[in-house]
Amino acid sequence: MVALALFAGGLRLTLSFSRYGxxxxxxxRYVTAAGIVGLLGARLWFIGENWxxxxxxxxxxxxSSAGFTFYGGFIxxxxxxxxxxxxxxxxxxxxxxxxxxxxxxxxxIGRLGCQLSGDGDYGVPTSGFWGMSYxxxxxxxxxGVLVYPTPLFESAIxxxxxxxxxxxEVSSTVLIGRFQRxxxxxxxxxxxxxxxxxxxxxxxxxxxxxxxxxxxLCLIAGGGSLLAYGRRRPHPAS
Numbered sequence: 001m002v003a004l005a006l007f008a009g010g011l012r013l014t015l016s017f018s019r020y021g022x023x024x025x026x027x028x029r030y031v032t033a034a035g036i037v038g039l040l041g042a043r044l045w046f047i048g049e050n051w052x053x054x055x056x057x058x059x060x061x062x063x064s065s066a067g068f069t070f071y072g073g074f075i076x077x078x079x080x081x082x083x084x085x086x087x088x089x090x091x092x093x094x095x096x097x098x099x100x101x102x103x104x105x106x107x108x109i110g111r112l113g114c115q116l117s118g119d120g121d122y123g124v125p126t127s128g129f130w131g132m133s134y135x136x137x138x139x140x141x142x143x144g145v146l147v148y149p150t151p152l153f154e155s156a157i158x159x160x161x162x163x164x165x166x167x168x169e170v171s172s173t174v175l176i177g178r179f180q181r182x183x184x185x186x187x188x189x190x191x192x193x194x195x196x197x198x199x200x201x202x203x204x205x206x207x208x209x210x211x212x213x214x215x216x217l218c219l220i221a222g223g224g225s226l227l228a229y230g231r232r233r234p235h236p237a238s
Contacts, residue, residue, distance in 0.1 A: 001113030006035040009106035016098035019169060026088060033084055034077035041076030093178035100165040100185030108158035115151035123148025123199035148199045157192045177230025186223030190216040
C-alpha cells in the first residue's frame with residue numbers, strides 16, 4: 001500500500017505540475033525522495049514517541065512492519081522536497097499549491113495499509129455496529145473487543161479532501177493566491193486529524209489533547225496564515 005500510495009501520488013502530482021506550468025518530469029523525483037525520507041521520518045518519530053515501550057530494541061523497532069507517525073514523515077519529507085526544489089529552481093509557491101491533491105491521495109491509500117495490517121492506528125472500544133476486531137493484526141486487539149476503524153474514517157475523509165482540492169485546482173477564481181491552496185490542504189487534513197484523534201486511545205499531552213491534536217492545531221493555524229498571505233499575491237502567469 002505504501003508503494004501504491006507513492007505511485008498514485010506521483011501520477012497525481014504530474015497532473016498538478018502540468019496545470020501549474022511546472023516540469024512534470026520532476027514530479028517522480030520529488031515523490032520518490034519524499035517517500036523514502038518520509039518513511040524514515042515517520043519511523044524515527046514513532047520510535048521517539050514509544051521508546052519506553054520498545055524495550056530498547058532499536059534494530060527491531062527500525063525493521064518492524066508497523067510503527068509510523070504521519071507528522072514525523074511529513075516534516076522530513078517537506079524538508080527534502082524543499083531542498084530539491086531550491087536546487088532545481090522550482091517555484092516554491094506553485095510546488096506547494098500543487099502538492100495538496102497528491103498528499104491527500106497518498107494519505108488515503110496509506111491509511112488503507114494501516115487498516116489492512118492492523119498496526120495499532122485503530123480507535124477505542126465501541127459497541128456500535130461499525131466496530132471491528134483487529135485480533136489478527138500486527139498490533140492485535142483483545143479477543144472479542146471491537147474498536148472504531150479509524151483508518152477507514154481517515155481514508156474516506158482524505159478522499160473528500162482530494163475531491164475538494166481537485167475542484168479548486170481547476171478553478172481560475174477560487175484561492176488563486178500563492179500558497180492558498182496548500183493552506184487549504186493543511187487546514188482540511190489537520191482538521192480531519194483533530195477530529196479522528198478523539199476516537200483513538202492516544203495519551204493526553206496538554207490542554208486535554210494528544211500530541212497529534214496539538215500538532216494539527218498548529219498546522220491549522222499555519223494553513224490559515226497561508227490563506228491570508230495569498231489573498232493579495234496571485235500566482236504569476238505561467
